[in-house]
Amino acid sequence: MLLEILEQNYLMHELAVTENILALALEAAQQANARRITAINLVIGDLSSFVDESVQFYFDLLSRGTIAEGAVLRFRREHAVAICRTCGHQFQVSPPLLPICPNCGDHYLEVKGGQGVAVDSIEVSDGDEAESSETGSQC
């Protein structure tokens, strides 16, 4: 089952972010009467400094003893988009930022997205039966 998270708040600090991710996921799972959270799908902005491993690290610590314990975090990178205020041209940007519009050469750019982390959706399960078929690898 896939639960869409409607409020995509972009959050800025890894530990606080991970707490929020967990809180959002637990709340959504509770509303759906889910017994376990098996995966959380996250969107990470290209311009943010988040490291997947450290979010996963905090998550593993914070989720202990909750229904989200053992959940897999999946990360999707989101590109930032710059909009030229002079000509309206939109283009994808990735660090290091190019401060010039490729269309008109002006400098008045507005950057949208690509920053912070958002919870996109979570995957939950109703029962606590073994789901050994879901993951093929372990370490």
Ligand SMILES: [Zn+2]
């Ligand atoms: Zn332009």
